[in-house]
Amino acid sequence: MRKLYLKLLLSVFLFCAQLNFAQSFSQNFDDITTLSASGWVMQNNSSPVGSLSWFQGTSTTATPTPGPFNSFNGAANSYIAVNFNSTGSTGTISNWLMTPNRTLRNGDVFTFYTRKPTIGGGQTDYPDRLEVRMSTNGASTNVGAGATAVGDFTTVLLSINPTLVANVYPQVWTKFTITISGLAAPTSGRIAFRYFVTGAGSLGTNSDYIGIDQVDYTPYVCQAFAMTPSGSLANAQAGVAYTAQLTQTGALGAPNFMVTAGALPPGLSLSAAGTISGTPTATGTFNFTVTVNDASGCSGSAGYSITSLCRSNVATLSDFPVLCTNSAIYTLSEGFPAGGTYSGTGVTGGQFDPAAGTQAITYTYTDPYGCTYSVSKTIVVNPAITITAQPTGSTICSGGSMQIFAAASNATGYQWQVDSGAGFTDITNSGIYSGAYTSTLTITGAPVSLNGSKYRMVATGLCEPAISNSAVLTVKSAPAITAQPGAKTVCAGAATTFSATVVNATGYQWQVDQGAGFTNISNGGIYSGVTSASLNITGVTTSMNGYVYRLIATGTCTPAAATNTAVLTVSSTSAPTGQATQSFNAGDALSALTVNGSNIKWYASAVDAALHQNELPAQTLIVNNTTYYATQTVSGCESTSSLAVLAYNVSLGTEQAAGHLKIQIYPNPARETVAFTGNAKISRVVIFSADGRKAAEKTLNADRKINIQDLTQGTYLLQIFTDEGIQTVKLIKK
Structure with a gap:
């Protein structure tokens, strides 16, 4: 009755459960012949297959062979059993009992009771093993082929005595509970019992007898979310x-x-x-x-x-650089995120013209999501630094002082620089310099070494520095004598020059001391070049002997320089002595005249003798009644005075003639032609210059004339050759 009552309760429970979720079942194994109708499946895959599969439990009061134990509940034999006879005398048992197909879900609870016989003292326990496996392949009953196969039942939910150890399998009814988990989703499948024993059989070391009772499958009930x-x-x-x-x-x-x-x-x-x-x-x-x-x-x-x-404003502008009004067009890039646009006065195409001055720049950015942001910032433009006054070059004397000035607008600092030949370098306030960091540079005690140095000013401020033009400093020195004039010894009437070399001079003045102190010399008379570095003296006289000369040189800078003094020594030679009138023989030369002196020279006039010009050779033929002038030279000085000697031959008168003929010429002086008087036959006329050289040889034309246009101006002697002799006549050519 207890079992019937439980079965009635079970029916009501199943009915209710099916109303809620037709998945639950409860099996007490009252009659295992009805299992297949409820969806249960048995499959013995033991090797070898024995004489028994799963069977109805045997109560302890059964006859003629009682069972080892009674059921957990219900009738004494109301359980399902399996034992060593699932295989032969020896083998491997793999005997399957599969539950009905259900939709398996995580949280579903599967419970059952199991046990084996109680092993008394002195009895041997043959270990048993029971596996609970799960298949998620729908209604499949595939357990594979052979004792070791599992087919679709690959998931082990529980293994009782997995290592087949004696006295481990429960010997009293024991409840086991399995909660389904690990499924990705509710899945159609089955749960199966597998009686799995190796070394089994009636003669094996393992396998005995087990029973299963009160199997319940309770589906999970969803909780309120x-x-x-x-x-x-x-x-x-x-x-x-x-x-x-x-x-x-x-x-x-x-x-x-x-x-x-x-x-x-x-x-x-x-x-x-x-x-x-x-x-x-x-x-x-x-x-x-x-x-x-x-x-x-x-x-x-x-x-x-x-x-x-939209986000809060994501547009930002980093600080702009400080620009100047003369800066180049500036490309704006400070906006972030990139890809926006710039606007404002002076802005075109993302570029800013600094000529617009200080302005507010706006950066507008539209993000990929259509949100627009903007930000503004001021770009500061400072006025450019401009040189408003350029420095100018200066000329000063060595040791002098001067200032160089330059001016710049919008400048906050100044730096003077100098280039002495190796490039511009900064000047500091030291030594000869002061004001190196102002608009006015002062140079005190400038040395000559600064001559040619270039100076410029660099004006600095908020904008790019401005550099002035360069100004050249010229440093001059006082005149200095580098070569002194030397003393001179000259002959009276000669010319001489006093010279000196002076540097840094711009003016010259020669002076002479004639015994009463130095006085300035003026150009004129015997002097020239009195305001140059060379003094020229022409026609020195004996009265100048002992004169002292010097040069005063002046320049841009003082003091003036005076040369050493130079003494002029004048050597004079007196005229030679002798008879003022001397006779000669026809055909004699000047060397035939008698004069007392050294190195005698002859001239045709007193002027030529004084000037020592147009000297007559000593071989010059003497012309009767002609005065000749003689000088002498002593110690290199030729006398400026001369001895006048009249050469006279009484027998010739004023002419020389051959025989009794007397031939005259006219005109005399003559310019173009000369005519000859008389009737004597003239074969030729030889013309000698005053120095005795043959100048020409002529023959008379039909008019008894000769052409003298080819003769230069001067005095000539004509030798007239006739058949009766030679006659000499003096001719002056105009």
Whole structure:
């Protein structure tokens, strides 16, 4: 009756369960012949297959052979059993008892009772093993072929005495509970008992007898899901990373969140764990439904919305450089993020013209999500530094002082520089310099070494430095004598020059001391070049003997320089002595005249003798009644006075003639032609210059004339050759 009562209760329970979820079952094995109708399947894959499979339990009061134990509940034999006879005398037992096909879900609970006979003292325990396996292949009963195969039942849910150890398998009815887990989702499949013993059989070392009773399969009942409350979630910003976590309670195991209606803002996604994350790429309010389910097929849903807004102003402008009004066109690049546009006075195409002066620049940026931002900042433009007054070159004397001035607008600092031949370098306030950092540079005690140095000013300030033109400094020295004039010894009437060499001179003045002190000499008379470095004296007289000369040189700088003194020594020679009138023989030369003196020279006139010019050779033929002038030279000095000697031959008168003939010439002086008087036959006329050289030889024409146009101006002697002799006549050519 107890078993019937339990069966009635079971029927009611199953009916109720089927109403809720037609998955549960409870099996007490009152009659195992009805199992197949309930979807149970038995399969003996032992090797070898024995004489028995699964069988109805045997009570301890059964006759003629009582069983080892009674059922857990119900009738004494109301359990299912299996023993060593599943295989032969020896072998491997793999005997399967498969439950009905069900939709398996995580959380489903599978319970059963099992035991083996009680092993008394002195008895041997032959170890048994029972596996509970699961197949997720729908209604499949594939357990493979052979004792070691498992087919589709690859998942071991439970193994009792897995290593076949004696006295481990329960010897009293013991309840085992299995909760299904690890399924990705509710899955159609079966649970199976596998009596799996190696070394089994009637003669084996393992396998005895086991029973199974009161098997219950209880499907998991979904719990009520409690999710993050519906409504608006935290606002997002386009382009900014966003995270929101949805929560739930009620899911069995790990929940799985998904959007089942509507949509998240573009760029966001929902993870299975309920995390909304990503970076929105659009603005607006987005409504969506989230469903959470678990691996048991339970679920819950809630509606949400997220509003994606534009970010707070992302546009920035870094500081602009300080520009100047003369700076080049400036390309603007300070805006961030890149890709925006610039606007403002002086801005064109992303470039700013500094000529516009200080201005406010606006940077406008539109992000990929359509949001527009702007920011403004002032760009400062300073007035350019300009040189307003250029320095000018100066000339000073060595040791002198001077100032160089330059001016610049918009300058806050100055630096003077000097280039002495190796490039410009900065000047400091030291030595000869002061004011090196002002607009006026002062040079005190300038040395000659600065001559030719170049100076310039560098004006600095908020803008690019401005550099002035360079100014050349000329440093001059006082005149200096580098070569002194030397003493001179000259002959009276000669010319001489006193010279000196002077540097840094701009003016000269020769002076003479005639015994009463130095006085300036003026150009004129015997002097020339009195204001140059060389004094020329022409026609020195004996009265100048002992004169002292010097040069005074002046220049830009003082003092003037005076040369050493130079003495002029004049050597004079007196005229030779002798008779003032001397006779000669026809055909004699000047050397026939008698004069007392040294190195006698003859001249045709007193002027030529005084000037020592037009000297007559000593071989010059004497012309009767002609005065000749003689000088002498002593110690290199030729006398300026001369001895006048009249050469006279009484027998010739004023002419020489051959025989009784007397030939005269006319005109005399003559310019072009000369005519001859008389009737004597003239064969030729030989013309001698005053120095005795033959100048020409002529013959008379029909008019008894000769042409003298080819003769130069001067005095000539004509030798006239006739058939009666030679006659000499003096001719003056005009």
